[in-house]
Amino acid sequence: MPALSRRPEVAETHGAAMQRTSPILAMTLVLAWAACAAVAGIRTGIGIGGRTGIGIGTIEEDPAVTHEKWKRRAEEDYKTGMEARAAGKKAQAVKFLLRAFRIGRRMRIDSPYPQKAADALSELARDGLRELDVARDLAAGEAPHAGLLELKRITRTYLGLRPAKQAGALLRQLQADPAFQARLRAAELAEQLARAEALETRAAALPAEADLGDVKGDTSAEGEKAGGTGAEPAAGVSGEAQGAKTEAAGHSDPPGSSDGPTELPWPEDAHAAHRTLTPAERRRRRLDLLAEAHALYARLAELGEGTDVGKKAAAARRRLEQDPRLMARIRRSRLRDQAREWLGLATNYMRAGRIEKAREYFEKILAECPDTPPAREARGFLDGMTK
Numbered sequence: 001m002p003a004l005s006r007r008p009e010v011a012e013t014h015g016a017a018m019q020r021t022s023p024i025l026a027m028t029l030v031l032a033w034a035a036c037a038a039v040a041g042i043r044t045g046i047g048i049g050g051r052t053g054i055g056i057g058t059i060e061e062d063p064a065v066t067h068e069k070w071k072r073r074a075e076e077d078y079k080t081g082m083e084a085r086a087a088g089k090k091a092q093a094v095k096f097l098l099r100a101f102r103i104g105r106r107m108r109i110d111s112p113y114p115q116k117a118a119d120a121l122s123e124l125a126r127d128g129l130r131e132l133d134v135a136r137d138l139a140a141g142e143a144p145h146a147g148l149l150e151l152k153r154i155t156r157t158y159l160g161l162r163p164a165k166q167a168g169a170l171l172r173q174l175q176a177d178p179a180f181q182a183r184l185r186a187a188e189l190a191e192q193l194a195r196a197e198a199l200e201t202r203a204a205a206l207p208a209e210a211d212l213g214d215v216k217g218d219t220s221a222e223g224e225k226a227g228g229t230g231a232e233p234a235a236g237v238s239g240e241a242q243g244a245k246t247e248a249a250g251h252s253d254p255p256g257s258s259d260g261p262t263e264l265p266w267p268e269d270a271h272a273a274h275r276t277l278t279p280a281e282r283r284r285r286r287l288d289l290l291a292e293a294h295a296l297y298a299r300l301a302e303l304g305e306g307t308d309v310g311k312k313a314a315a316a317r318r319r320l321e322q323d324p325r326l327m328a329r330i331r332r333s334r335l336r337d338q339a340r341e342w343l344g345l346a347t348n349y350m351r352a353g354r355i356e357k358a359r360e361y362f363e364k365i366l367a368e369c370p371d372t373p374p375a376r377e378a379r380g381f382l383d384g385m386t387k
Helices: 002-040 063-086 090-107 113-140 144-157 162-175 178-216 220-226 239-248 270-274 279-303 308-320 324-351 355-368 373-386
Strands: none
Touching: 063 090, 063 113, 090 113, 090 144, 113 144, 113 162, 144 162, 144 178, 178 279, 178 308, 279 308, 279 324, 324 355, 324 373, 355 373
C-alpha cells in the first residue's frame, strides 16, 4: 500500500522534468533550423523570447536572391517582346514589354530593361495612335464597317496602352450612336447589293466564253492551246473564263470574289486543269451564279424594305424571276434542301428506334422530292426496312 501511495508523486516528478526539458529541446531545434536556413538564404523570423515565426507565409527568399530573379525575368520579357515586334506580332510584343516595364515599376530592380521596354512601348503607342486616326476616318467616311473592325483590332493589339483605351471608348460611343448604326446598316446593304450585281455580271460573261469555245470546236487540244501550262490567259478571254476553267478542274470559285484570274495550285493533270468548260457545264455554272444572286436580292429586298437598296434588290429579283430555267434551278435546289432536312429527321428517328416515324419521312421524300440525291438514300433505307 505505501508503494501505491507514492505512485502519483513519481508521476508528478516525471512530468515536471519533462516540462523543464521541453523548452530546452525546442530552443535547440530552433537554433539548428536557423543555422540551416542561414546557409540556404532563408529568413526564419525568430522573435522575442525564443518564439519562432516559422510557418505558412513567413518563409521568404533572401532579398538579393529575389532581386536577381526579377532582373532575369525583366530581361527575358523585354527580349521576347522585341523579337515579337521584329516579327510583326504587335499584340504579343505589347504583352511582354508591358510585363518587363511593370516588373521594374513594382519591384524597383536595378536593371536597364524596364526602361528599354518603356521606350519601345512609347514607339508602339505612337503606331497605334496613327492607326486609330485611320480607323476614325474610315468610321466617319464611306467605310463604317471597316472602321469598326479596325477599332476592334486596335483594342486587342494595344491592350494596356493608350491607343487601346481610346479605341475602346470610341467603339462604345459608336455602338451607342443610332445615326452611326443606321449608316453602318445602309453600307452593309449596299455592299451586299454590289456583291449580288457582281455575281450577275459574272454569269453574263459565261455565254461569251461559250461562243468562243464553240467556234474553236471546244476540244481538249484547243483548251490546252488557249491556256497551256504556266501561260497567261489568251487575249480576249476574261478572268471569268479562267476562273470557270479552274472550277472545272475541281477548284471552287468563292462567291463574290474579285474578277480576274485567281492564283490557285494546279493539280498534276495539267490537261484536266486547263480544259475549257463544255456548253452544259457553262450553263450550269451560269445558273448557279444567278441563283446565288437571286437569293441575295431576295434577302436584301426583305432587310432593306423601303430603302433605295431594298427597292433595287426587289426589282433585280423580279427581273431574274422572268428566266424559266433559273426558276426551275431554284425550285430543284429548294427541293433538294428540303429533302436533306427530312432525311436528317428520318435518320434521327431511326436511331431513336421510332421506325414508323422514320418510314413516314422517307416516304414523304419520295413523294415530294423524287428526283433528288436524298430520295435515292431514302429508297435505300425503305428497301432495308422491308427485308
